[in-house]
Amino acid sequence: MSRLLVCPPEFFQIDYEINPWMRRTNAVVPSRAVSQWQTLMTVLERDVGAGIERMPPVEGLPDLVFTANAGVVVGRRALVSRFRYPERQREEVYFERWFRGQGYEVLTLEKTHYFEGAGDLLGFPDTWFGGYRQRTDIRSFPTLSELFQREIIPLELIDGRFYHLDTCFCPLSGGELLYFPAAFDSYGLAAISERIPAERRIAVPEGEAIRFACNAVCVGKQVVIPAGCPHTMQSLHDRGYRTHAVELDEFMKSGGAAKCLTLALD
Amino acid sequence: MTPSQETVLLQGHIIDSLILAKVLDTIVMMGGTFDLQDVKIGATREAPSQARIVIRAPSSRALADILRAIQPHGAALEREADCRFESAPAAGILPEEFYATTHLPTQIRLDGEWVDVEGIEMDLAICVDPAKAQARTIPMGAVKAGDLIVTGREGIRVTPLARPAERDVFGFMESIVSSERPHQPVIADIAQRMQTLRERYRQGHPAAKVLCAGGPAIVHAGGRDVLTWLIEAGYIHVLFCGNALAAHDMEAALYGTSLGYGLTAGRSVPHGHEHHLRTINRIRAIGSIEQAVQSGLVTEGIMAACVRRNVKMVLAGTIRDDGPLPGVVTDSMQAQQAMREEVQGVGLALLVASTLHAIATGNLLPATVPTVCVDVNPSVPTKLADRGSFQAVGLVMDAASFLKELARTLGWRP
Numbered sequence: 001m002s003r004l005l006v007c008p009p010e011f012f013q014i015d016y017e018i019n020p021w022m023r024r025t026n027a028v029v030p031s032r033a034v035s036q037w038q039t040l041m042t043v044l045e046r047d048v049g050a051g052i053e054r055m056p057p058v059e060g061l062p063d064l065v066f067t068a069n070a071g072v073v074v075g076r077r078a079l080v081s082r083f084r085y086p087e088r089q090r091e092e093v094y095f096e097r098w099f100r101g102q103g104y105e106v107l108t109l110e111k112t113h114y115f116e117g118a119g120d121l122l123g124f125p126d127t128w129f130g131g132y133r134q135r136t137d138i139r140s141f142p143t144l145s146e147l148f149q150r151e152i153i154p155l156e157l158i159d160g161r162f163y164h165l166d167t168c169f170c171p172l173s174g175g176e177l178l179y180f181p182a183a184f185d186s187y188g189l190a191a192i193s194e195r196i197p198a199e200r201r202i203a204v205p206e207g208e209a210i211r212f213a214c215n216a217v218c219v220g221k222q223v224v225i226p227a228g229c230p231h232t233m234q235s236l237h238d239r240g241y242r243t244h245a246v247e248l249d250e251f252m253k254s255g256g257a258a259k260c261l262t263l264a265l266d
Numbered sequence: 267m268t269p270s271q272e273t274v275l276l277q278g279h280i281i282d283s284l285i286l287a288k289v290l291d292t293i294v295m296m297g298g299t300f301d302l303q304d305v306k307i308g309a310t311r312e313a314p315s316q317a318r319i320v321i322r323a324p325s326s327r328a329l330a331d332i333l334r335a336i337q338p339h340g341a342a343l344e345r346e347a348d349c350r351f352e353s354a355p356a357a358g359i360l361p362e363e364f365y366a367t368t369h370l371p372t373q374i375r376l377d378g379e380w381v382d383v384e385g386i387e388m389d390l391a392i393c394v395d396p397a398k399a400q401a402r403t404i405p406m407g408a409v410k411a412g413d414l415i416v417t418g419r420e421g422i423r424v425t426p427l428a429r430p431a432e433r434d435v436f437g438f439m440e441s442i443v444s445s446e447r448p449h450q451p452v453i454a455d456i457a458q459r460m461q462t463l464r465e466r467y468r469q470g471h472p473a474a475k476v477l478c479a480g481g482p483a484i485v486h487a488g489g490r491d492v493l494t495w496l497i498e499a500g501y502i503h504v505l506f507c508g509n510a511l512a513a514h515d516m517e518a519a520l521y522g523t524s525l526g527y528g529l530t531a532g533r534s535v536p537h538g539h540e541h542h543l544r545t546i547n548r549i550r551a552i553g554s555i556e557q558a559v560q561s562g563l564v565t566e567g568i569m570a571a572c573v574r575r576n577v578k579m580v581l582a583g584t585i586r587d588d589g590p591l592p593g594v595v596t597d598s599m600q601a602q603q604a605m606r607e608e609v610q611g612v613g614l615a616l617l618v619a620s621t622l623h624a625i626a627t628g629n630l631l632p633a634t635v636p637t638v639c640v641d642v643n644p645s646v647p648t649k650l651a652d653r654g655s656f657q658a659v660g661l662v663m664d665a666a667s668f669l670k671e672l673a674r675t676l677g678w679r680p
Binding site for chain 2: 142149154188189
């Protein structure tokens with residue numbers, strides 16, 4: 001069973017602006033946020049069959065809900081993120097504490113190399129892809145590659161709206177890739193094509209990319225996807241996936257959706 | 267602006283991701299050039315690769331822009347160390363690990379700053395003054411006890427020559443020596459350079475001097491008049507030669523012979539073999555070549571032109587010299603030092619018909635000085651060309667033919 005780390009949105013709000021989606025004037029409606037999050041949990045647990053691990057929220061850390069950025073977990077080893085912005089650096093200690101409390105072997109990177117966890121490191125069983133430039137420093141990848149004995153293909157993120165790799169790139173369990181090509185440069189697209197043949201690549205239209213179609217959670221043949229992405233859902237159905245649309249617009253105000261709200265533990 | 271360079275390291279999965287390609291493309295698109303010094307490909311798919319890239323740009327500003335553009339893709343400046351140096355243990359003795367120079371522009375890193383090494387010349391050591399942040403080359407024999415001498419290879423960088431802006435025979439950056447190559451266009455390019463340098467020399471520009479290092483074959487072969495003309499016309503500013511060139515030139519002035527052969531008749535003259543000895547004896551009696559010219563004893567020829575035009579002369583003696591003439595430096599190390607001083611500010615070197623002086627001068631010149639080596643024996647220009655890719659042109663031809671063609675291009679009429 002897939003286990004996912006989540007953090008309830010009790011203190012979720014927009015206190016600062018560190019990506020193009022965030023506007024302090026565009027306030028989160030707390031009751032809607034809580035109810036959307038609860039719906040997501042229900043879908044993940046009941047419909048998808050994922051195991052959910054909840055970590056306690058912390059007042060004053062509104063983005064702690066986005067557990068995808070906690071770090072990256074492989075087996076019993078957890079590498080904790082180093083956030084680029086001071087606003088989120090304060091989350092590091094809580095994520096680390098949770099990993100230690102659960103008995104993970106905790107790894108850390110050099111202080112000078114930013115790395116924002118599973119938000120910027122996604123992959124298939126043999127090859128991982130790393131998003132860089134917006135948040136993660138490309139120089140963190142050789143260390144990660146060595147620690148986890150995986151090839152990591154760096155992909156430059158060229159559009160500030162898609163500031164983490166998981167906002168424009170979503171590997172699926174059957175080896176397909178859901179992605180928004182315009183978020184990458186020609187070098188990145190060539191590197192992707194080299195590893196993933198055309199028939200396995202599902203390009204998301206821009207109208208759905210900005211609805212966070214790529215910020216989906218795939219467990220087996222089930223895909224949990226933000227609501228409002230019919231074209232993407234159809235493409236997934238065509239390839240034999242079951243889709244679950246969840247309204248997550250309160251979290252999109254902060255630049256995140258389904259994937260950002262979870263961290264795969266296994 | 268002087269070209270700038272910096273070395274960066276790029277590591278990770280840089281090949282399949284095309285990160286290396288992106289970095290190299292960026293360098294070129296921004297007007298830089300690169301050398302991939304070593305690329306280590308990861309042994310397995312998981313293992314990262316590494317590339318060491320030397321980046322050159324036309325200016326330090328352009329270089330900074332390039333570095334700023336490639337840094338986000340992981341190109342990290344190679345951690346450079348300061349150069350190491352040690353005290354010379356005794357006069358004339360270098361520290362065991364001393365760094366031996368090349369004839370290419372060289373910099374050393376002192377206290378985090380790159381400092382140009384002055385007096386670039388091959389096969390010397392580098393002496394540093396850390397307090398003044400200065401460095402200059404020093405010959406082994408000139409070292410004093412306690413001089414700080416650069417050791418090892420860290421913190422030293424040598425800049426390969428940039429292709430010169432001029433599109434002439436020196437611009438090809440190759441040292442071709444060929445007896446089949448047509449001489450005329452090469453000589454035309456040399457003449458063009460000499461025209462420019464004469465103008466620059468008159469205006470007091472640095473590195474505008476033309477040096478001629480020549481052998482006595484210039485006189486024997488009939489090149490004396492044209493070389494005299496080139497000096498009189500202000501095209502040559504420094505002359506390196508031995509006892510023989512000077513002696514035979516003045517022998518011609520006094521007796522009309524060169525090593526006893528009548529220069530006009532081309533026949534040996536009775537007792538002609540004594541002429542050069544008598545010449546040397548008369549100059550010795552008068553005290554110096556300068557006095558011989560000024561007193562009116564020697565009225566024409568290469569030496570007379572040099573004295574009248576105030577051309578710097580270094581006469582270096584050899585083991586077989588007769589006399590020698592006054593002014594000939596018979597201590598080889600002193601002669602070498604005198605030549606070293608006179609190559610400063612040279613912008614073109616003509617090495618004509620003298621193995622000894624051509625090789626000695628070639629060794630003293632930085633690679634940045636365009637050099638022409640003319641000899642009927644191809645081994646001389648070849649030997650010089652073999653020293654590396656500097657701006658050298660070798661011409662396999664007779665000295666007098668070369669000088670006449672050169673002078674004719676510059677306006678000399680027989």
